[in-house]
Amino acid sequence: xxxxxxxxxxxxxxxxxxxxxxxxxxxxxxxxxxxxxxxxxxxxxxxxxxxxxxxxxxxxxxxxxxxxxxxxxxxxxxxxxxxxxxxxx
Numbered sequence: 001x002x003x004x005x006x007x008x009x010x011x012x013x014x015x016x017x018x019x020x021x022x023x024x025x026x027x028x029x030x031x032x033x034x035x036x037x038x039x040x041x042x043x044x045x046x047x048x049x050x051x052x053x054x055x056x057x058x059x060x061x062x063x064x065x066x067x068x069x070x071x072x073x074x075x076x077x078x079x080x081x082x083x084x085x086x087x088x089x
Contacts, residue, residue, distance in 0.1 A: 025032070051066075058069040 054066060057071060057073065058066070059072050060066075060069045
């Protein structure tokens with residue numbers, strides 16, 4: 001009999017914790033809305049440009065796009081670093 005009561009009390013406390021989290025989120029919803037523009041700016045200006053870096057490692061073809069272009073590994077980097085102009089600095 002004790003195990004069923006213990007199980008009920010454990011499940012009840014888990015439910016209370018979950019509901020208290022949602023209560024806090026609902027209570028502070030305006031603060032989360034203030035956070036939203038900052039998070040969107042970080043995503044837009046820090047992570048979206050990373051997608052363009054992929055072009056440096058592909059034999060990019062405008063007609064096949066990013067997903068259809070072949071990977072060239074470090075070939076482009078080696079060509080750029082071995083060029084005489086890059087060693088003049």
